[in-house]
Amino acid sequence: MRDHGGNIDGARAQFGGNASDWIDLSTGINRVPYPVPDLSAAAWQSLPTQTALTSLKQAAAKAYHTTASILPVAGAQAAIQMMPRFRSVGLARVLGPTYNEHAASLRAAGWTVEDVGTLDALSGADLAVVVNPNNPDGQETSPKELLALSSKVGHLVVDESFADARPDLSLAPHMDHLNTLFVLRSFGKFYGLAGLRLGFVLSHPDNISQLADMSGPWPVSGIAIEVGRRALLDSEWAISTISRLNQEVCQMDSLAQTAGWTVRGGTELFRLYETPSAQNAQYKLAQKHIWSRIFPWSPTLIRLGMPGTTAEWARLSEALQ
Structure with missing residues (x-):
């Protein structure tokens, strides 16, 4: 199946809310983007x-x-x-x-x-x-x-x-x-x-x-x-971003383990966890308008990208509790 993350339209159709209400953690896209410069x-x-x-x-x-x-x-x-x-x-x-x-x-x-x-x-x-x-x-x-x-x-x-x-x-x-x-x-x-x-x-x-x-x-x-x-x-931006992401990996894994999930891997831009039911975990997060990634070939694995702001981290922490 050619299933992917980022299908936020489908999440909104099922769980409601405006686009601005959602935190899309279903992809591995950095949510603290490079600042776009003025263009010629x-x-x-x-x-x-x-x-x-x-x-x-x-x-x-x-x-x-x-x-x-x-x-x-x-x-x-x-x-x-x-x-x-x-x-x-x-x-x-x-x-x-x-x-x-x-x-x-x-x-x-x-x-x-x-x-x-x-x-x-x-x-x-x-x-x-x-x-x-x-x-x-x-x-x-x-x-x-x-x-x-x-x-x-x-x-x-x-x-x-x-x-x-x-x-x-x-x-x-x-x-x-x-x-x-x-x-x-x-x-x-x-x-x-x-x-x-x-x-x-x-x-x-x-x-x-x-x-x-x-x-x-x-x-x-x-x-x-x-x-x-x-x-x-811009090597300075890249070095700073890598440092931030390395710190956030620990923060994300700690939140997930507090929720009773087991770390199964990932990278600096997303983490993979084992849960009793990935579908149930995704459903509960989606009720809080946080979208995640699950896989048709696994009933237990869920993947989360990294939040981008302090407010997003707080919402994820509350939802996982």
Whole structure:
């Protein structure tokens, strides 16, 4: 099933309230977003130039500490939908359970897809997918393990949508122009600007050239270029945000444990908990207009993103009590 968080319209239809009444914790999007700067008239009025796109790619290379070639795209989702079309269909294996769009996009393009539970089981696939750190359980795979795996599969796609707060896990600095590797990065989650629709594909120059032909001359908007470049170069904001999120992980886990939930993993942008009944837990939170994420493949697991303000933290604390 292609189920997702962020379906706040459905929550409102069932539980009422205005959009402003709700705290949407069903996604892993940072609720303390990067402050959007004043934008130039050209960002709104002109088609993006190659010079502007190059400046964005340079900012991404610096932020991700990589020498790989980079293609900006309209969110990591756009990259996920491009991957099945990169090469002829074959056997794909996805390390799961994980973000379901990888398998869904591959199947929609005609691939045979196997969901596997261990890294070793990916070996032999024409295309293998690893989300690192994983969504929703935060499982971590080291760059060393991923590099070893890359020689055992046709192509390896590593989705690093939640790696901004864990640069030690990122494969981006270690790619060395290997033509079997793709790294996908999301901008909107960590920077809290998912509506901007910006992400990146990192790979060998030949691979990026092929994907660039698929994506066309203007893969992202002038607004995304201008905001994205500014944010990616703001290392002070990133360091401060990582520090805050690390503190909030402890705060969130403490609240959940007080409610009788068991920590099952997560990342700095969301946490995963085991409850007696995930559906019941979601229902009770929704009555307080707090939306959460549960999964069709588990009756007990619930995922919560991090609140963004003191008032939101207070509402969540009260609801969990």
